[in-house]
Amino acid sequence: MGDHHHGPAKGLSRWLFTTNHKDIGTMYLWFSFAMFILGGAFAMIIRAELFQPGMQLVEPAFFNQMTTLHGLIMVFGAIMPSFVGLANWMIPMMIGAPDMALPRMNNWSFWILPPAFLILASTLFMEGGAPAFGWTFYAPLSTTYAPPSVTYFIFSIHVLGLSSIMGSINIIATVMNMRAPGMTYMKMPLFVWTWLITAFLLVAVMPVLAGAVTMMLMDIHFGTSFFSAAGGGDPVLFQHVFWFFGHPEVYIIILPAFGVVSQIIPAFSRKPLFGYASMVYATAAIAFLSFIVWAHHMYTVGMPIAGELFFMYATMLIAVPTGVKVFNWITTMWRGSMTFETPMLFCIGFLVLFTIGGFTGLMLSIAPADFQYHDSYFVVAHFHYVMVAGAVFSMTAAVYYWLPKWCGRMYNETMGKTHFWISFIGFNVTFFPQHFVGLAGMPRRIPDYALQFTDFNMMSSIGAFIYGASQILFLYNVIATIVAGKPTSEEKVWDGAEGLEWTVATPAPYHTFETPPAVR
Amino acid sequence: MGFISERLRAIVVHAAALIATVLSGGALASGSKVNQMDMSPGVTATGQAIYDLHTAILWICIVIGVVVFGVMFYSIIYHRKSKGYKAANFHESTSVEIAWTVVPFLILIGMAVPATSTLIQVYDTEEAEMDILVTGYQWKWKYEYLNENGENVSFFSNLRTAQDEIYNTEDKGEHYLLEVDEPVVIPVDTKVRFLVTANDVIHSWWVPELAVKRDAIPGFVNETWTRADEVGIYRGQCAELCGKDHGFMPIVVNVVSKEDYAAWLETKQAEAAEIKALMAQTFTMDELVARGKNVYQGYCAACHGMNGEGGLGKAIAGSAIATGDLTKHLDIGVNGVPGTAMQAFGGQMNDVDMAAVITYQRNAFGNNMGDMVQPIDVFNHKKG
Known part of the structure; x- marks a missing residue:
């Protein structure tokens, strides 16, 4: 290995054996997009069935498999790996490191993912069908009453948890050890900060999820009764363990999105990020609070009133650091010199819709009101505003923002803007009416509904088809860019962009920062 | 094609009917209204309290949203490069950060007070009649x-x-x-x-x-x-x-x-007393089968199929249990099969219905066993 400037290996072995952060990042991104399409296809089946009252296309049991797999694949297969892919690509380039700290483990953490999802998807073809107990898999529906495929589901959760933990360790090791000289913590780009904090959250909670599914495995196959009252256990214990993982999990998804938005808004406002330090502190505060609010998902399980009050107050507090972030972004835009290329449009879309999701989150935190909202479509609307308009919109913005740097070609701006507007309209037509049906009393996870909910559901389905179709345009635009986009070799693709990644050549060479850059 | 056009026609008719209902301000009697967009205050004091809380917080959010988005859209409209606006360079202010930490915190306290009192009200299960x-x-x-x-x-x-x-x-x-x-x-x-x-x-x-x-x-x-x-x-x-x-x-x-x-x-x-009396009776095969058919459709058909063909549960038509030992069949009906979705129906059904449905299963769907179970048999089986 005398040659330090060797390029990628040829053929399949390049991808199988690569330890290059850019290759691995690329694989993560494509894999997560494939999962996004698969999870999206399941969503289309759900919305097609809900287009009209009555059962038309699928049976209730299959409908439940669709809602379950849609949730699992979107959370674990699409959103999380997409941000890991982005971290792989960008963190070394943002901190002036030549690669990730643990490149072989990096390869491994990616390559165990596809088999894990292959196993999960294969449950669809097993006797008794795929898991049908929701992505939250509450016991005992997921234990005593589960289809036999649940064992495969547990194995797949273990494997993808392993992947996440290895990925996180890698990010922590990289950020802590491989920053260029002079790059102090408080000089790191926000995206690196949010990912560092996210990685700690992942290391803390993925083992808890592993514990939950292991207890399920024991209950199903080895005669224990963790979650069965008949044997001295408690089904609600499952929910406590699950949400102790699950609530930090939603911040695991949204914090890197915050990081992306904090990179892009200053770039297109041509003005530095307002309140950098307070953004870091707010991220840390959100991460801390995420560990003490889990039971707000469980207001109706019959907790003592003291518990309800504690979790209500703690949850309401999250509005403070989240508000600080939103105010900082808007103040960054204030008196900037803004332009509205596709990445900026998706960030503004994020800002508006995520804030709406934040408002409904605040409403949901109010325990007595939650007795009416809980498990209704209001909740479905809420979390899609933060997950889709939050995480997915910011991820889309990130792709448009860094794609020219990755491949040295410019995407088609008109097509990008069209993609934004169709997504934005489709998304709102899908999810805004779901607030209404939820408040009017439509429960979530039902394959069929009462007649008074028909019009809004029909609207929702039409919106979903529009939103779904807009992703094909996205795929086309990305492929067209890579294959035949207008070549660009400017190091700084965007005139307002700041950061080390814009100091390397375009397209980014296979190896960057083999000698560390000087950081002011 | 015929199927699709029929479906389309149905959608059009259905949409027209709904529009008519909406225009006439019609509601589907009680329950949520057609195209209802907000929470219902309901018919209880707690429901009203929750509704008021919900409405108050919704409006606080709307007002904050209008202010925040107002500032943002003002900036988007006026602070754009295409209008020749030159970017300022300010990027921090401790006093502003403190202000937008403290003010939201105070607003939250304002929300927490009524939320707490409503919660206490909801949790007061004392003195029920x-x-x-x-x-x-x-x-x-x-x-x-x-x-x-x-x-x-x-x-x-x-x-x-x-x-x-x-x-x-x-x-x-x-x-x-x-x-x-x-x-x-x-x-x-x-x-x-x-x-x-x-x-x-x-x-x-x-x-x-x-x-x-x-x-x-x-x-x-x-x-x-x-x-x-x-x-x-x-x-x-x-x-x-x-x-x-x-x-x-x-x-x-x-x-x-x-x-x-x-x-x-x-x-x-009085009905409960009557069932008690029925328990002591002996029924004919026809009576049991007629009653059992209704019970079957209410309790069993969802999993075992309308015609015993099976589904989520096993088939009953021609099954080894329904055409085998009667006591074992009855035991599964009463105690279920632990660890599966087959529940114990002994506590859900009265003995008359249990006797009827077991008899029906043994004499329907081509299972011609000719034997039957009487309520007293169920009673004795439960006693052990």
């Missing part, structure tokens, strides 16, 4: 009236909507999916405590207009309560995913005057 035990089953509800003089009244409440409506071969009725064979009846202006539990998986008992939602957890009993101010029929649904037919286990609460309630209770108690 009557108790009803609500038990969630896959996929129906059971109601038991406790603390009454005379016979205990208990019954199951099943979805009444026909499969033909669900599968679109028949027009859907007004209360599609929100109708049951036997609603739970409670008196108006009476504090009713519900003790909520479940038999198999977790369910959740939700009636929006009574502002009650409480999880039904197997092995544990939760408490909640309501006090309806108005006579009427209030409809809700199971709110926690509980398996295949989660969407098909509605709740109907019939709030009646105190007099009507007393009369209803008397009738139900």
